[in-house]
Amino acid sequence: MDTVQGGDSAKVRGADPARRGRLRGELTVATIARLAGVSAPTVSRVLNGRSDVAEDTRRRVEQLLREHGYRRPGAILPSPGIEVIFYGLESNLAIEMMRGVQGVVTDHDLGVGFTEVMVDAPVQRSWCERMLARRPTGVIIVHSLFTAEQHAQLAASSIPLVAADPNGQPHQPVPSVGAANWGGAVAATRHLLELGHRRIGVIGGPGVSLYARERLEACRAALEIARVPLDPGLVRTGEFSFEAGLGLGSELLSQPDPPTAVLCGNDLQALGVYKAARRLGLHIPRDLSVVGFDGIDAGTWCDPLLTTVRQPFRDIGAAAANLLLALIAGPVPAQTRIELPASLLVRESTAPPPA
Amino acid sequence: MDTVQGGDSAKVRGADPARRGRLRGELTVATIARLAGVSAPTVSRVLNGRSDVAEDTRRRVEQLLREHGYRRPGAILPSPGIEVIFYGLESNLAIEMMRGVQGVVTDHDLGVGFTEVMVDAPVQRSWCERMLARRPTGVIIVHSLFTAEQHAQLAASSIPLVAADPNGQPHQPVPSVGAANWGGAVAATRHLLELGHRRIGVIGGPGVSLYARERLEACRAALEIARVPLDPGLVRTGEFSFEAGLGLGSELLSQPDPPTAVLCGNDLQALGVYKAARRLGLHIPRDLSVVGFDGIDAGTWCDPLLTTVRQPFRDIGAAAANLLLALIAGPVPAQTRIELPASLLVRESTAPPPA
Numbered sequence: 001m002d003t004v005q006g007g008d009s010a011k012v013r014g015a016d017p018a019r020r021g022r023l024r025g026e027l028t029v030a031t032i033a034r035l036a037g038v039s040a041p042t043v044s045r046v047l048n049g050r051s052d053v054a055e056d057t058r059r060r061v062e063q064l065l066r067e068h069g070y071r072r073p074g075a076i077l078p079s080p081g082i083e084v085i086f087y088g089l090e091s092n093l094a095i096e097m098m099r100g101v102q103g104v105v106t107d108h109d110l111g112v113g114f115t116e117v118m119v120d121a122p123v124q125r126s127w128c129e130r131m132l133a134r135r136p137t138g139v140i141i142v143h144s145l146f147t148a149e150q151h152a153q154l155a156a157s158s159i160p161l162v163a164a165d166p167n168g169q170p171h172q173p174v175p176s177v178g179a180a181n182w183g184g185a186v187a188a189t190r191h192l193l194e195l196g197h198r199r200i201g202v203i204g205g206p207g208v209s210l211y212a213r214e215r216l217e218a219c220r221a222a223l224e225i226a227r228v229p230l231d232p233g234l235v236r237t238g239e240f241s242f243e244a245g246l247g248l249g250s251e252l253l254s255q256p257d258p259p260t261a262v263l264c265g266n267d268l269q270a271l272g273v274y275k276a277a278r279r280l281g282l283h284i285p286r287d288l289s290v291v292g293f294d295g296i297d298a299g300t301w302c303d304p305l306l307t308t309v310r311q312p313f314r315d316i317g318a319a320a321a322n323l324l325l326a327l328i329a330g331p332v333p334a335q336t337r338i339e340l341p342a343s344l345l346v347r348e349s350t351a352p353p354p355a
Numbered sequence: 356m357d358t359v360q361g362g363d364s365a366k367v368r369g370a371d372p373a374r375r376g377r378l379r380g381e382l383t384v385a386t387i388a389r390l391a392g393v394s395a396p397t398v399s400r401v402l403n404g405r406s407d408v409a410e411d412t413r414r415r416v417e418q419l420l421r422e423h424g425y426r427r428p429g430a431i432l433p434s435p436g437i438e439v440i441f442y443g444l445e446s447n448l449a450i451e452m453m454r455g456v457q458g459v460v461t462d463h464d465l466g467v468g469f470t471e472v473m474v475d476a477p478v479q480r481s482w483c484e485r486m487l488a489r490r491p492t493g494v495i496i497v498h499s500l501f502t503a504e505q506h507a508q509l510a511a512s513s514i515p516l517v518a519a520d521p522n523g524q525p526h527q528p529v530p531s532v533g534a535a536n537w538g539g540a541v542a543a544t545r546h547l548l549e550l551g552h553r554r555i556g557v558i559g560g561p562g563v564s565l566y567a568r569e570r571l572e573a574c575r576a577a578l579e580i581a582r583v584p585l586d587p588g589l590v591r592t593g594e595f596s597f598e599a600g601l602g603l604g605s606e607l608l609s610q611p612d613p614p615t616a617v618l619c620g621n622d623l624q625a626l627g628v629y630k631a632a633r634r635l636g637l638h639i640p641r642d643l644s645v646v647g648f649d650g651i652d653a654g655t656w657c658d659p660l661l662t663t664v665r666q667p668f669r670d671i672g673a674a675a676a677n678l679l680l681a682l683i684a685g686p687v688p689a690q691t692r693i694e695l696p697a698s699l700l701v702r703e704s705t706a707p708p709p710a
Contacts, residue, residue, distance in 0.1 A: 027690070081436075081468065081489070094450050098469050104480075106470075111489050113436065114453050114469040115461075127461075134466050220398045268656065275658040298653040301597045301623065303630040 036061045081111035081325060083136040083315075085127070087143040093313045097142060097164065100317025104292030108325065110137055132157050138324040140164050141174075148172065155220045160327035164320035166311045167211040175327065175336035177320040181211050184309035185218035185263070188291045191307075191344055192261045193226050196352045197289060199235040201252045201259030203245060203269050212237070212265055215293065219263055234259050238269075243254075245272020253280050253288070257336030260288065260353035267292035267299045267308055270349075274302060285351035295345060304348030311342050391416045417513035436466035438491040438681060439672075440482070442498040443549045447651045448668045452497060453520065455672025463680065465492055465561065487512050493679040495519050495672075496529075503527065515682035519675035522566040530691035532675040536566050539664035539697030540573035540618070542644045546662070546699055548581050551707045552644060556589040556607045556614030558600060558624050567592070568619055570648065574618055589614050593624075600627020608635050608643070615643065615708035615709045622647035622654045625661055625704075640706035650700060661705030666697045 029047075033040040038057055045053050046061040053061075079242030082105050086094050094116075102112045113136060117127050128150050131139070138160040151172040154161050163176035192200055202219050205212025216237070220230045236252060238244035245264060249272055252259055264270040274284060282288045284304055292299055295310030321340050326333040384402075388395040393412055400408050401416040408416075437460050441449050449471075457467045468491060472482050483505050486494070493515040506527040509516050518531035541548040547555050547603045557574050560567025565629055571592070575585045591607060593599035600619060602629055607614055619625040625647035629639060639659055650665030674693050 001579075015447075081466070083466070084469075092447060095471075099471060102469065102471060106485060109485060109488065111436070111438070111464045111468045112470070114439075114457065115467070116450075116454060116457060130461060130464060131466075134462065136466075271656045278658055298656055301653055302657065303628045303633055 002191070014300045027152065032061065032064050035064050047264050058156065059158065065158075076267075081105075081113050081136050082138050082140060083113040083115060083131055084140045084142060085131070086114075086116045092298070093166070093294065093311075094142070096313035097317035100314035100319075101140060101321045104318050104321035104325070105313075128153050132159070136161070138162070138328050140320045140324060143167070160324055162320045162324045162327065164316055166313060166316055167209075175323055175332070177316050177323060177338045177340070179311045179342045180339045181214045181342065182218040184293065184311070184344070185215040186222045187344040188263055188309050189219045189222035189340075190226075190345065191350065192263065192289060192291065193222070193228065194290065195261075195350060197259075198228050198262040198353070199231070199234065199257070199259045199261075200228070201262040202230065202236075202246050203252070203262060203264045203273070204235070204237040205240050205265040212240075214216060215265060237265075238266060240266045242268045242272040242275075245269030246273070246275050249273035249276035250279070253277060253282065261290070261350070262281070263291050264290065265293060266295045267296045267306060270306055270308070271298065271302060274306075274349075284349050289350040289353070289355055291350060293342075299347075307350040308345050309342050310345045312340050315340050362553040372604045387416065387419050390419050399552060413511065414513065428500065436460075436468050436491050437676065438470060438486055438489070438496060439491050440466040440486070440496060441469075441471045447653070448521070448649065448666075448678070449497070451668035452672035452675075455669035455674075456495060456676045458669075459673050459676035459680070483508050487514070490514070493517070493683050495675045495679060498522070507510070508641045515673045515679055517679045517682065519671050521668060521671055522564075530678055530687070532671050532678060532693045534666045534671060534696070534697045536569045536697065537573040539648065539666070539699070540570040541577045542697075543618055543648070543664050544574045544577035545581075546701065546705065547618065547644060547646065548583065550614040550616075550705060552614075553583055553708070554589065554612070554614045554616075555583070556617040557585065558592070558607070558617060558619045558628070559590070559592040559594045560602050560620040562592050567595075570620060592620075595621045595623060597623045597627040597630075600624030601630050603628070604628035604631035605634070608632060608637065616645070616705070617643065618646050620648060622649045622651045622663055625663070626653065626657060629657060629661075629704075640704050642709055644705040644708070646705060648697075654702075662702045662705040663700050664697050665700045667695050670695050 028042045029043045033043045036043065036057070038061065041056060042053060046058050047065070082101060084098060084101055098112065098114065105112060113134070115127055115131060119136055132153065136159060139162070141156065141161065141163050143165050150238070161174050163172075163174045165176060166179045167181070189200070200223065202216060204216040207213065216235070223230045233255070234252060236248035238248050245268060248269070251260065252262060253276055258304060262273050264273060270290050273290050277284055277288050279291070284290055290306070292306050292308035295308050299306035299308050323333065323336075323338065385395045388398045391398065391412070393416065397408060397412060398416055401413050402420070411650040437456060439453060439456055453467065453469065460467060468489070470482055470486060487508065491514060494509065494517070496516065496518045497580045498520050506529070516529050518527075518529045520531060522533045522536070544555070555578065557571060562568065571590070578585045586607060588610070591603035593603050600623060603624070604617065608631055609694060617628050619628060625645050628645050632639055632643050632645070639645055645661065646662050647663035648666075650663050654661035654663050674695060678688065678691070678693065
């Protein structure tokens with residue numbers, strides 16, 4: 001016999017102390033079905049994540065299951081926690097986001113779960129099914145690369161979901177938190193213009209990446225508005241890696257009329273440009289100014305310290321957690337898209353152009 | 356009425372399918388007390404983590420509670436997961452260890468929880484109580500800085516516990532996984548000796564750190580055995596930071612008879628020495644060889660690539676998870692201390708000394 005056990009597992013701890021233990025005892029799937037006004041097999045179909053259930057019905061049943069803290073007998077117990085799912089994010093940034101999430105949710109006595117999904121993993125679905133089997137209180141997806149199928153699976157679970165992506169907007173319609181890429185890139189460009197640079201090179205991320213395009217177009221717009229149009233010969237795009245920065249930076253700097261400054265798509269590319277400059281005997285910032293994007297720790301372990309656009313990874317994690325708690329607590333909040341500012345951090349790698 | 360609900364929450368998922376759901380139904384604290392041959396108040400004392408219970412009794416009661424997947428009604432549900440507790444470990448390393456843990460435990464359908472403890476946090480005990488309230492399946496503590504009080508609290512919970520510390524042995528008597536600091540430091544020293552270096556400087560970690568001492572003493576021993584005794588004037592100790600490497604490296608390299616090679620306590624110190632060398636116009640590795648310790652990503656984003664002793668952080672996480680699963684599954688395994696080798700990774704920052 002399927003039973004429904006009481007408790008407030010699907011609620012935020014402490015949100016409603018009066019509810020605690022109220023529903024203790026055993027409720028059968030049949031009871032849930034009666035409460036929802038559907039048949040028991042329909043409840044089972046919802047429990048099994050099947051898609052052949054009308055949208056309204058599914059929502060109603062899931063709502064009841066959550067309210068009653070349902071779990072399948074003998075199955076994995078609900079985990080009173082927030083699961084954070086990463087798609088191969090740079091280590092430094094992942095920990096910062098985890099810190100932000102933890103800072104918010106531990107006050108609600110919720111645990112924080114960590115899952116890293118390998119984008120190229122052979123069995124793409126398994127992480128999703130496994131995570132759903134743990135029936136977490138809520139889920140934060142970092143990066144928006146999850147598929148329409150995974151999104152449907154998550155949505156069908158009725159487990160509250162938020163996308164936290166410093167780098168762009170989710171492809172799927174979920175509440176999300178991000179950073180203002182456009183504003184950050186504009187600030188970096190203006191900084192170089194104000195220093196007096198007129199030959200400014202840009203190394204962007206891969207062309208298929210929306211946010212890489214956003215940063216590149218922001219640089220282009222800021223330059224055009226300042227009447228310093230971007231020279232197409234000074235633009236390169238490639239992976240967000242140290243190696244790409246080294247290779248593309250070498251190309252840019254070896255030209256007959258090289259740029260006096262390079263705006264990079266991220267900090268790793270910028271560190272690659274450092275190496276390219278050193279190989280060519282160029283001193284940063286005397287001969288060349290370099291600006292990164294992200295604000296990783298390694299930008300303070302290089303010489304000179306890297307001027308960059310800092311993304312507020314910890315704040316993004318915290319904002320995602322707060323948005324998720326709001327979703328767990330009640331109806332969809334008014335604001336379901338939050339963008340935090342990315343701010344220019346002027347350190348040592350930028351200076352006026354050589355005379 | 357306190358109830359005991361069935362299920363196999365305290366067992367490794369899939370370890371014993373026949374158990375699943377066997378104990379479903381309601382068992383009172385009185386029943387547990389009867390099974391354990393103690394009074395109900397004694398069971399309550401155990402549940403509340405009180406210390407005024409005889410050791411044998413506590414173990415017997417906890418064993419029964421775990422077997423029956425006990426949870427307090429209305430209380431937080433047991434989390435079927437492994438909790439990993441960090442004490443401010445370097446981001447890059449933390450993620451690697453999480454990856455190792457995740458790789459092992461997801462095969463057992465367990466979640467992985469993340470908690471970072473701030474050593475200087477005003478309320479030291481709260482993370483421990485909160486984590487215990489989630490009643491995880493097992494706990495991995497990274498770094499061994501937890502206090503005797505916390506250790507007692509964790510031990511009293513009877514939740515299986517493993518220490519995973521790349522940097523040393525735990526101060527408390529718990530099964531643990533670490534890396535061979537001594538062997539790694541010896542390998543680094545021999546590498547420099549084989550290249551022909553005879554004036555070798557050593558920058559060590561803080562003197563209060565046992566593993567910093569272990570690395571330093573390993574260098575000293577390897578040098579003495581090679582009849583190249585360590586010159587006390589070439590030894591410095593300080594924080595495991597970029598800034599310390601810069602400061603102490605500058606001291607060493609500014610001496611009238613400077614070393615031709617420097618062994619560093621970790622990679623951050625080594626990157627600091629890079630900066631010190633550059634400031635003094637010294638080329639690495641032509642004028643100076645530098646060796647780090649850890650193998651962080653940033654050692655591949657510098658110029659030249661850093662020769663270092665790589666610690667197998669992911670493997671340490673995986674080994675800790677496997678040891679923990681063994682503890683969860685049954686009696687204490689035969690081996691409760693595992694050391695994984697730390698291997699020398701020769702890259703570009705070492706070369707024969709200048710002629």
